[in-house]
Amino acid sequence: MSRYREMQAFEAVVQTGSLAAAARHLELSPATIMRTIASLEARLHNTLLFRSPRGVALSPAGEQFAQSCRQILVETELADRSAAGRHAQPGGQLTVAVPLLMDLQIFTPIVLSYLDAYPDVCLTIQTSHGAPNLLKDGIDIALVVGQLPNSSEFAASLGMVRPIVCGSPDYLHAWGRPETPEDLKTHRAVVSSSPGYETDWRFPCGRSTRLVKPTQVLTCTTQRAAIRAATLGVGLVRCMSYEAHDELASGLLLPVLADFASPPAPAQLIYRHGRRAEARVRTFIDFATPRLRAHPAFMG
Structure with missing residues (x-):
């Protein structure tokens, strides 16, 4: 060899x-x-x-x-x-991985605009939890939330997101607005059984973490269903800010316990080879990064 x-x-x-x-x-x-x-x-x-x-x-x-x-x-x-002559003109298959619930509310409109600008690219969106191995998983670009492990990938910072607790106006009118994590013990909660979602809610308390377990009145198989149930007044839901961005922007959900929020987490696009990457990768990074940075979902 x-x-x-x-x-x-x-x-x-x-x-x-x-x-x-x-x-x-x-x-x-x-x-x-x-x-x-x-x-x-x-x-x-x-x-x-x-x-x-x-x-x-x-x-x-x-x-x-x-x-x-x-x-x-x-x-x-x-x-x-x-x-x-294949480096200058973007074309071919491009695979992008994003976290669950990032696709419809935030990512897909940007993808559609990119495809209008670069019609020779065929783009596949995958959902992922955590930071995927780009080479092993056959992924060109991934949007990752959280600290990155040491790796050979390049990263473009997008902004910050944070975990929040929120409820519908009708629910908060009926059950009251919790002022401290301890108040959650008298509240109802909607949770998801999907991998990566905890049913126990944790809040920073000085150098320690306070764990609270509100009454779980509904467990959904997906986070999307849990957020939808929360908009209908079933109970409070804990999620990442981007996961309920549209519901928060429209007033269907209102955030609570903002003074007890966990620290924000960074969001970034990761990819391989930097400026030497293929044209479809480079053009997508250059196209999507400023649009994602300007999106209110990444403003912490």
Whole structure:
């Protein structure tokens, strides 16, 4: 196998976190990947990867080699695209991942405007929870809420979002407006059983966290259904500010307990290769970033 192919295999292992996942990504057998990495380490007279049942980890030499590999592979890919005339005009398949409930209220209108401007791009929107592995999951760009783990991705900051508690005007008129988290014990709540949503509500209290569990009168399988039920006066709902942006803007829901809100979380677009990314990725980042930054949902 050529040195270029060795670097491709090594980069795939680094990005996917395992030999098996790298083999699937490159459509090779795991044995081929193992032999390639072993041959690479033998040629360099150094250990690049530490293997364990949980996957692989980079050695100090592997960290340095990974950075060099990434730069060489990106520049080679850029040269290929430039020679073929494929870098300047955006086109082809673009896959973007966004958090649940980010799509309809905030993201889709921007996507439709982008497709009007770049009709040769075919765009797929996926929903995700947390920060996906772009290479492993086959994603070009992801909108991520929360602190990013250390990674090789580039990030464009969009603003801040925060967890909130809210209820409909009719509910608050009937049950009163809670003034402290302790008041929630006498209130009704609508919760979601979807992964990533906690049924216990936590509030910062000095250096500790106060946990409150209001009476759960309705459990929905999706957060979208829980927010809808809250607009009908069933109970209070806890959600991220962007998840109920339209309902808050229209007055269907009103925020409560603002003085006890958790710290805001950053939102960002992550992608690979920076300015060397393919035209469809670069144009989407350049198109969407200022529009998302200007959206009131990202103003904390």
